[in-house]
């Protein structure tokens with residue numbers, strides 16, 4: 065019987081288990097996660113979870129699903145090495161797990177502030193439920209919050225802290241927020257909304273020096289300007305968790321390098337989710353994405369291989385981020401030099417940014433326009449290219465163009 069070992073306890077690992085269960089996979093599956101709970105929904109951690117003292121992480125799949133499918137779930141267990149010759153995974157607890165197929169679903173880890181010791185009590189990072197529990201109690205006690213980094217997670221935490229009534233300051237080194245992820249139009253709207261809600265945002269502001277009082281950070285310096293700190297949240301990005309893969313000699317380049325079936329440079333080992341650098345067929349380039357969609361769809365691709373129904377990974381990327389009451393949703397990917405046009409929304413504060421590449425619609429960013437987002441995903445998935453003037457006409461619903 066084929067033995068499949070999955071390392072990781074996040075979205076990708078859970079989806080792979082679910083897809084194998086749905087396909088009645090007849091091999092033996094073992095999931096190894098260094099977290100002490102079943103894989104859970106990660107996005108709420110920076111949104112609802114940290115403002116609700118009663119919130120619990122929500123499992124993606126119930127224990128019953130794993131039990132019914134005969135999947136062994138080993139929680140609180142870290143995989144520390146891969147022996148590719150013997151096809152075994154070594155565990156921190158001392159055990160070894162043999163495999164015929166190994167799947168790495170190790171995700172990312174938060175990028176750390178280089179000049180701040182890891183155990184600094186008033187500095188928070190956010191990747192998992194344990195981080196979120198710490199952040200929630202720190203937020204409760206802190207008179208004010210300082211966020212370093214104007215990426216999605218930093219801004220979501222800033223918006224949530226603002227909703228809790230805390231004075232919040234965000235420092236972003238780049239001249240604008242979300243520079244690598246969204247258009248200037250969408251980013252400007254995010255800045256405006258956050259500022260209106262009382263969050264202070266400093267752009268082109270590199271916080272590069274820290275003042276300590278005992279073990280705690282007491283201030284950050286932006287140039288010669290000193291900003292006092294109660295609680296410092298670092299949202300300065302994530303790095304792919306490739307430690308095991310690199311030590312095992314698998315090819316890695318900003319992620320574990322995989323082909324369009326998620327196979328690594330060792331044909332017995334696959335990798336899925338945030339930790340992969342995969343070939344993006346629409347651009348003919350290798351990409352790494354951090355999104356629930358990417359984790360789930362890559363997991364489905366590996367399930368297809370294991371269930372003898374292989375299909376290459378060609379899913380349309382899509383993403384969402386909630387910043388307080390603002391919902392940003394993105395379908396497709398855009399390079400920075402695409403031509404952009406605005407489709408007005410049907411209500412105040414809602415609109416979409418359409419990106420065209422060589423005249424072709426390639427990406428739609430929707431602000432508080434969920435119906436446009438849902439239709440945009442279908443349009444792009446089906447490769448439909450309605451006339452541009454109709455796409456920009458708010459009187460014509462985007463879904464009217466769907467076949």
Ligand SMILES: Cc1cc2nc3c(=O)[nH]c(=O)nc-3n(C[C@H](O)[C@H](O)[C@H](O)COP(=O)(O)OP(=O)(O)OC[C@H]3O[C@@H](n4cnc5c(N)ncnc54)[C@H](O)[C@@H]3O)c2cc1C
Pocket residue numbers: 071072073074075076077096097098099106107108109110141142143144169170171172190191192217305308336337338339353354355356357359382383384385386
């Ligand atoms: C706070 C937050 C908010 C987010 N919000 C959104 C959002 O709104 N929309 C969106 O699309 N995406 C969002 N994301 C991103 C999304 O959660 C990730 O893209 C997704 O979780 C990736 O799934 P994954 O399985 O690849 O990795 P993860 O979910 O990160 O799981 C990796 C797992 O592997 C475990 N692991 C790593 N190494 C080992 C080892 N050696 N042994 C055992 N276990 C190991 C880790 O502990 C973890 O459980 C958010 C992420 C965070 C952190």
